[in-house]
Amino acid sequence: MRAITLRGVEKSFGGELAVAGLDLLIEAAEFFAFLGPSGSGKTTVLRMIAGLAHPDSGAITIGTQETAELSADARNVAMVGVEAGLIPNRDARYNLAFPLLVAGTESDEIDERVAGISERMRLFRQLDRRPAQLSEGERQNVSLGRALVREVDVVLFDEPLAKLDARARERALHDLRRLRDERATTIVYVTNDQAEAMSLADRVGVLDAGRLQQIGAPADVYENPASIFVAGFLGSPPMNLVRAWVTIEAERTVLEVGSRRLPLPDLTAVRLMPYADEEVIMGVRPEDLHAGAVPESAAGVSLGGVVDLVEFTGSHRLIHFSNDAAPIDGSGPARYTARLGSDANVSRGDRVAFGVAAERLRFFDPHSGSAI
Numbered sequence: 001m002r003a004i005t006l007r008g009v010e011k012s013f014g015g016e017l018a019v020a021g022l023d024l025l026i027e028a029a030e031f032f033a034f035l036g037p038s039g040s041g042k043t044t045v046l047r048m049i050a051g052l053a054h055p056d057s058g059a060i061t062i063g064t065q066e067t068a069e070l071s072a073d074a075r076n077v078a079m080v081g082v083e084a085g086l087i088p089n090r091d092a093r094y095n096l097a098f099p100l101l102v103a104g105t106e107s108d109e110i111d112e113r114v115a116g117i118s119e120r121m122r123l124f125r126q127l128d129r130r131p132a133q134l135s136e137g138e139r140q141n142v143s144l145g146r147a148l149v150r151e152v153d154v155v156l157f158d159e160p161l162a163k164l165d166a167r168a169r170e171r172a173l174h175d176l177r178r179l180r181d182e183r184a185t186t187i188v189y190v191t192n193d194q195a196e197a198m199s200l201a202d203r204v205g206v207l208d209a210g211r212l213q214q215i216g217a218p219a220d221v222y223e224n225p226a227s228i229f230v231a232g233f234l235g236s237p238p239m240n241l242v243r244a245w246v247t248i249e250a251e252r253t254v255l256e257v258g259s260r261r262l263p264l265p266d267l268t269a270v271r272l273m274p275y276a277d278e279e280v281i282m283g284v285r286p287e288d289l290h291a292g293a294v295p296e297s298a299a300g301v302s303l304g305g306v307v308d309l310v311e312f313t314g315s316h317r318l319i320h321f322s323n324d325a326a327p328i329d330g331s332g333p334a335r336y337t338a339r340l341g342s343d344a345n346v347s348r349g350d351r352v353a354f355g356v357a358a359e360r361l362r363f364f365d366p367h368s369g370s371a372i
Contacts, residue, residue: 001184002063002153003028004049009058011044011210018044020210022058026188031180033189033201037233041210042190046156049188050079062154078147079156082163084139086131092142093118093127099150113149121145121175137168144175148183157189161196176200194234198222206230224362228328228369231283231362237318239362240289242334243326244282246275255301257282258325258334262301268358271372275363280372281328283362286318289338291346294355301361303336304353310346317344321352328366 004026011019019041026032034042047053048060051072060067062075078099086095096117100110118124121141131139140160147155157176161169173196180187180200191197197204198218205215206229214226225231231239245256253269253276255262264272272280284303294300305323317340325334338354346352363372 001028001186003030003061004154004186004188005059005061006045006049007059007061009045009048009055009060011041011048011053011056018210019048019055022210022212024205024212024215026186028186029184031187031189031200031202033191033197033204034207035191035194035197035204035234036207036213037192039209040192040207042192042207043158044210045207046079046158046188046190049154050077050156051075075154076152077154077156078150078152079158080140080143080147080160081158082160084131084143086139086142086146088131091128091130092123092134092138095131095142096123096127096145096149099146103150105150117145117149120148120178135168137164137172140164140168140172141175144172148179152185154186154188157187157191159191159193161191161193173199194236206233208233224371225283226371228281228283228364231364231371235285237286237337237339239283239285240336241281241283241328241364242336243328243330243366244280246272246278246280248273248276255282257303258323260303260323260325264301265299265358268361272363275372279366281364281366283364284336284356284360286337286339288356288360289336289354290356291338291340291344291352292355293353299359300355300357302353302355304351305333305336307346307348307350307352308335310348312342314342316340316342317346319344319346319352321354 006022006024009019009022034045036042048055093114096114097110118127123141123145126134126138161172164172201218204218204221206213208229214221214230222234232241247254253264253272255264293302305321307319307321309320311318319338319340322333322335327334365372
C-alpha cells in the first residue's frame with residue numbers, strides 16, 4: 001500500500017482544461033472516491049494515476065516515486081473500468097490468472113491465488129465459462145478478481161458498477177465494502193453515483209469542471225457543503241436552494257423568502273449579520289422539512305406552498321411544492337422537495353406547511369457561491 005500525491009496537476013484536451021491545478025494527498029490504505037458529474041475530470045485524474053495519460057504540468061507521486069519516472073507497468077497499480085475487458089475466447093479461470101501469467105508467477109502459486117480469489121468473489125461455478133456465458137455482474141466480478149489476484153499497491157476503479165442492474169449492483173457494493181474492510185490497499189474510486197461514493201469511501205472529493213470543490217468525510221461533505229454546487233449536486237433529491245433577503249428589524253434578523261418573513265434564532269442570525277440588507281442563498285435538505293408549521297417560540301422557521309407532485313417510493317413519499325420565493329436560476333416559482341414517511345396524507349393541490357430547525361438551514365454567498 002502506498003500513498004498518492006498530486007501536486008498542481010493540470011491536463012487539457014484540445015485546448016480545453018480537463019483538470020485544473022489539482023493538489024491532493026490520498027493516504028496509504030485509504031478508500032478515496034472522486035465524485036462529480038460527467039465531464040468533471042474524474043476519469044482523467046484516474047488515467048493519469050494509472051499512467052494511461054500524462055499531466056501537462058504538475059507531478060504525481062505513488063509512494064516515494066514520481067510517476068513521470070515510471071511506466072504504467074512499473075506502477076504496481078490495477079484498474080477496473082466500466083467494461084470488464086475480459087479475454088473473450090478464454091474462460092474465467094484464465095482471465096483471473098492472466099496478470100500472474102504475465103508476471104511469470106509459478107503455476108502452483110497461480111492455482112492457489114486463483115482459488116483464493118474465486119472463493120472471495122463467489123466465482124467457483126463460473127471458472128470454466130467464457131465471458132459470453134456470464135452475466136454482466138459475473139463478468140464484472142471476474143474483472144474485479146483479476147485486479148485483486150496479484151498483490152498491488154493501488155487499485156483504481158472507473159465507474160465499475162455503471163452497467164449492472166440493481167441486484168448485481170447491490171452484490172458488487174457488498175463485495176467492495178468487504179474489500180475495503182479486509183485489504184490494506186489504497187483504493188481510488190471514480191463515480192457519478194452518490195450512493196456508491198458515500199457508502200464506500202473514507203473520504204470524498206467532489207469535482208466540477210476539473211476543479212476540486214470540496215474534500216472530506218462523506219457525512220461532513222453532505223451535511224456541510226462548501227458551495228452551492230456541492231449542495232445542489234449531493235443528495236437525492238438534492239438540497240432545496242432559494243434566494244432570500246436578510247434584514248435587521250428591532251435588533252432581530254429576519255429572512256425574507258418570497259412573501260414569508262422568517263425571524264431567525266440568535267445563533268443563526270449571527271452568521272447572517274454581515275449580509276444585512278443583502279441577498280443570500282438559503283438551502284435546506286428534503287429530509288429536514290417536517291410536516292406542520294413551527295411555533296413562533298421554537299428555534300426554527302416555517303416554509304410552505306402548494307403541492308405540485310407526490311412521488312411514492314416505497315419507504316417514503318417525496319412531496320414537491322412551490323411558493324413565491326425566487327429560485328436560484330431566477331425563473332418561475334421556487335420549487336422544493338420534502339421527504340416524508342410513506343404514510344403521509346398529502347395530495348396534489350394541497351396547501352402545505354413545513355417546519356425546519358434553524359440549525360439545519362444552510363446559507364451561501366450568491367456571488368462567490370461559497371458557504372456562509
